[in-house]
Amino acid sequence: MLRTTLAFAALAAAVALAGCTTAPVDGTKTTAITPPSTDISAADLNEGKQQFRAANYGLAEMHFRKAVELRADNAEAWMGLAASYDQLGRFDFADRAYDQLLKLTGRVPQVVNNIGYSQYLRGNRTKARELLLEARAGMADKTVVDANLALLSKG
Numbered sequence: 001m002l003r004t005t006l007a008f009a010a011l012a013a014a015v016a017l018a019g020c021t022t023a024p025v026d027g028t029k030t031t032a033i034t035p036p037s038t039d040i041s042a043a044d045l046n047e048g049k050q051q052f053r054a055a056n057y058g059l060a061e062m063h064f065r066k067a068v069e070l071r072a073d074n075a076e077a078w079m080g081l082a083a084s085y086d087q088l089g090r091f092d093f094a095d096r097a098y099d100q101l102l103k104l105t106g107r108v109p110q111v112v113n114n115i116g117y118s119q120y121l122r123g124n125r126t127k128a129r130e131l132l133l134e135a136r137a138g139m140a141d142k143t144v145v146d147a148n149l150a151l152l153s154k155g
Contacts, residue, residue: 041067041074048080057087068100075104079114086118094118109138113145125152 039045041133061084067077082097082154098115101123105111129152 001108039071039074041071042075044070045074045077045080048077048084052080052084052087057084060084061088072100073104075101078104079111082118083114086114086121089121091118091122108134109145113139113148116145117148120148120152128152 013138030064044063048060048067051057051060051063061081064077064081064084067074068081071077078097078101082094082101085091085094085097098111098118101111112131113135115127116135119128119131129149132145132149132152136149138141139145
């Protein structure tokens with residue numbers, strides 16, 4: 001019994017001492033671990049852009065769609081999603097994405113340019129020209145919209 005009591009006392013003392021430290025706590029911050037991004041849709045947005053540039057429009061659509069599901073106010077992801085749908089010939093879905101984009105950004109020239117290009121892809125040349133001219137009037141750098149207007153002139 002005395003042996004058990006001594007063993008228990010030794011164990012209790014060891015536990016109590018283990019909890020006590022006199023060494024100061026290191027409060028320096030490390031730069032090796034970056035803080036998590038506050039934009040949970042960023043990875044999908046970036047992957048969508050890469051897939052779009054590689055002309056993998058199905059994969060681009062999947063990543064842009066995930067990005068807008070994660071963050072519905074991500075205008076760049078809506079633009080990519082609409083453009084992906086255009087390239088896939090899914091103009092019904094492209095229209096829905098452009099509607100959401102317009103709600104977020106208003107009628108900014110870059111969006112109007114993309115909608116004009118979408119109309120060009122559908123063969124709606126008159127509507128495309130009207131939209132592209134509207135976009136051109138508001139753009140400082142007219143290079144992209146001029147290229148789209150040139151496409152209308154060729155065909």
